[in-house]
Amino acid sequence: MQLPREVIVGKGTLSRIPEVVKRLDLKGKALVMSDPLCYKIAGKPVSDFLEQSGLSVEFLQVKTMTITDVLAVEEQIKALQPQVLFGVGGGTVIDSAKVSSGKLKIPFISVPTTVSHDGIASPLASIKGSDKPFSVLSQAPLAIIADTQVISEGPWRFVVSGCGDIISKYTAVKDWQLAHMENGEYYGGYAASLALMSAKLVTENAELIVYRQDEGLRVLLEALISCGVAMSIAGSSRPCSGSEHLFSHALDIISAKHAMHGEQCGVGTILTAYLQKSNWQRIKITLKQIGAPTTAAELGIENADVVRALEMAAKIRPERYTILHKLNLNAEACKKTAKATGIIN
Numbered sequence: 001m002q003l004p005r006e007v008i009v010g011k012g013t014l015s016r017i018p019e020v021v022k023r024l025d026l027k028g029k030a031l032v033m034s035d036p037l038c039y040k041i042a043g044k045p046v047s048d049f050l051e052q053s054g055l056s057v058e059f060l061q062v063k064t065m066t067i068t069d070v071l072a073v074e075e076q077i078k079a080l081q082p083q084v085l086f087g088v089g090g091g092t093v094i095d096s097a098k099v100s101s102g103k104l105k106i107p108f109i110s111v112p113t114t115v116s117h118d119g120i121a122s123p124l125a126s127i128k129g130s131d132k133p134f135s136v137l138s139q140a141p142l143a144i145i146a147d148t149q150v151i152s153e154g155p156w157r158f159v160v161s162g163c164g165d166i167i168s169k170y171t172a173v174k175d176w177q178l179a180h181m182e183n184g185e186y187y188g189g190y191a192a193s194l195a196l197m198s199a200k201l202v203t204e205n206a207e208l209i210v211y212r213q214d215e216g217l218r219v220l221l222e223a224l225i226s227c228g229v230a231m232s233i234a235g236s237s238r239p240c241s242g243s244e245h246l247f248s249h250a251l252d253i254i255s256a257k258h259a260m261h262g263e264q265c266g267v268g269t270i271l272t273a274y275l276q277k278s279n280w281q282r283i284k285i286t287l288k289q290i291g292a293p294t295t296a297a298e299l300g301i302e303n304a305d306v307v308r309a310l311e312m313a314a315k316i317r318p319e320r321y322t323i324l325h326k327l328n329l330n331a332e333a334c335k336k337t338a339k340a341t342g343i344i345n
């Protein structure tokens with residue numbers, strides 16, 4: 001089990017990098033990975049604070065996260081030989097830093113500039129163009145330094161997406177319980193409780209988040225980090241990813257103009273909760289309250305794509321048993337589900 005040793009969340013936390021460097025006894029060369037925009041808003045201050053702490057700093061630019069990119073980044077890291085890697089940015093940058101540091105056995109520190117999904121603190125990463133269209137196990141960050149000031153300056157849509165990803169834990173945990181009961185799969189109550197607590201916290205604090213209060217953003221960040229920890233404890237994405245995630249992965253494959261991960265997972269949660277005979281209406285109301293999409297039109301996709309994605313979802317990961325595997329819905333049943341929940345008309 002790998003868990004972060006330092007988690008620092010709040011306004012202006014980037015300035016606390018020198019004390020983190022001291023506590024973790026970081027020495028030698030640090031490599032800061034970022035994209036051009038995130039470098040300006042956070043990568044540069046991170047580099048400056050690292051230099052102030054006596055480390056030498058190199059910078060590596062990351063833009064996309066394909067298999068070719070991962071290999072190229074690895075080669076560059078091998079040449080630079082850093083002692084620690086800082087991933088400063090959104091999902092792509094963090095995942096890139098996570099995967100390459102994990103492979104080269106270098107500690108990795110996560111400095112998220114967005115809150116669009118729970119990958120900022122998890123040991124899992126997704127690589128585009130690989131044979132697995134879902135996240136795979138890599139390494140957990142040694143530390144997470146999240147500055148709410150930096151994050152609040154980003155697009156609001158990222159916050160909405162992060163909320164959708166958190167709310168999806170309601171159905172993910174239910175799918176995990178189902179796999180445990182019907183297939184005897186390992187089930188960790190502690191990891192499941194952490195994921196559920198995160199979903200509950202975001203639901204209860206939806207109003208704070210909507211009014212863009214710093215406290216609301218903190219709740220969301222802590223929920224995303226708790227989910228990352230839940231996955232570290234479980235050793236897989238099980239507590240945080242069920243049918244609703246498979247639905248989102250299927251949409252990514254089907255539609256080139258797909259929406260954001262958390263937005264799609266939110267809609268997937270409504271569909272899954274309906275199939276699990278849970279209170280899907282409550283999930284829909286919470287998503288609406290946050291301003292997240294709850295229909296195909298709001299996701300910007302065709303009605304037919306929703307039906308196709310729901311039908312395809314279980315086939316993406318046959319080994320991950322969920323309510324979709326149990327029910328094995330045909331196209332007609334998928335359409336009925338999407339209509340009954342108002343996702344399509």
Ligand SMILES: [Zn+2]
Binds near residue numbers: 117118240241261
């Ligand atoms: Zn997710």
